[in-house]
Amino acid sequence: MIKSYIVGITGGSASGKTSLLKEIRKRFNSDEVCILSQDNYYKPVTEQQTDENGHVNFDLPDCINLNEFKSDIEKLASGNTIKRQEYRFQHEVQLGDWITYNPAPIIIVEGLFIFYREDIYSQFDLKIFIDAQENLQLERRIKRDTVERNIPEDFVHYQWKNHVMPAYKKYLEPYKSQADIIINNNSHFNNSLMVIENHFKWHIQSLQQHN
Template identity: 50%
Template sequence: MNKPYIIGIAGGSGSGKTFFLKCFLEHFTADEVCLVSQDDYYFPVAHNMTPEENREYNFDLPATIDHEHFQQDISKLFNNETIIKPEYTFNNPTVVPKMLEIKPAPILIVEGLFILHFRDIADMLDMKVFIDADEDIALQRRLKRDLIERGYSHDDVMYKWINHVVPAYKEYLLPYKDECDRIITNNSHVAQDIIAVTEEISAGLRKNIF
C-alpha cells in the first residue's frame, strides 16, 4: 500500500464535526478510510473525581491529551501498521471501554480540537478541513448533547462553556483557521447542506486517490 492521504478535520465544540464525519465516511468502505479521534487520547484522570472536581477540571487544554501517543498512532497508520487501543468513555466509570482496532487505509482521517495546534501532527496533514459555526448555534448544540446524552446540569454546561470551551477554541484552534484548505460553515440545521459538501470532497478524493 502507498502512504495514505491524511485529512485533518478540526472544529470547536458544537460545530458539527461528528455529523460531518458521519456523512463523509458514508462515501467510503471500511477498507478505504480509517479514523483516529483525538477524544480517544485523553489522559484518564476523572474516575476518582467528585462532581465538583469534574466541573472545575478543564478538559479543553492540550495538556489533557496524550499527545505523544496520539502522534505515534497516526505515524503507525501512516506506515501501514494496525493500532489497537481502548476507546475513551468520557470519564464514565460504569462503562467498560471497548478495544478499538484501527487498520491502515488509503485515506486516514485525523480529527479533534487540537490537531492544528499540535504542529507535528498538523505538518503531516495533506488536507486541512475547518468546521465552523456561530457561537450561539454551537452552544445550543453543546447544551442539547450534554444535557440529554451525558446528563450534565445546565449550570455545569454553561460553566465549562464560558470558562473552558470558548477560551480554548480561541487560543488553540481559531488562530489556524486561515491555513486550512476548506472552511465549512455549518450553521444550518438542514442535513443536506453538509451531505452536499461531503459528496463534493469525497468525489474529488476518489478521483485523485483511488
C-alpha cells in the same frame, strides 16, 4: 504499500465534526477510509487539570496524550495496524471497548487540537476546519451534553464560558487560517460533503492505480 492520503478535520465544540464523520462513514468502507479520533487519547481523570472551582477542564491540549496520538498517526501512515481503547464521556472520562484501526487509502485524523502542534498538522495532506456561529454551537452542545452525557444544563453553560470558549480562542481560532477548506455549518454541510466525497473517491482510485 499504499501511501495514505492524510486528512485533518478540526473545529470548535459542537461545530459538526462528528456529524460530518458519520456521513463520510456512510459513503466509504472501512478499507477505504480510516478515522482516528483525538478523543480516544484523553489522559486519565486523575492526571487532568482542574479550574479554580475544582472542575476538570477537558478543553486543554495537555488533557490529551498528543505524543501517543502523533505516534499512532505515523504508524497508520506507515501501513501499520494500531489498537486503542475508546473513551466515553459522561461526567468524567470512562474507558470503553478496544478499537482496531487498519491503514487505508484515506486516513482522517479529527479532534480539537490537531492544528495546535506543528509536528502533527504537518503530516496532513488536507486540512479541514468546520465552523459555525457561536450561539448555534452552544445550542448543539446543550442538547448533546444534557441528553447523551447527562450533564446538567447550568454546568454545560459553566463549561462553555470557562473552558470551551477560552480554549477555542487560544488553541483553535488562531490556527483556522491553516485550513485548506473551511466548512460553514450554520445550517448544513451538504455541498461541502459532496466536494469532500468526490475528492476522496479520486484519491482512492489514484492510490489504488499506483499500487
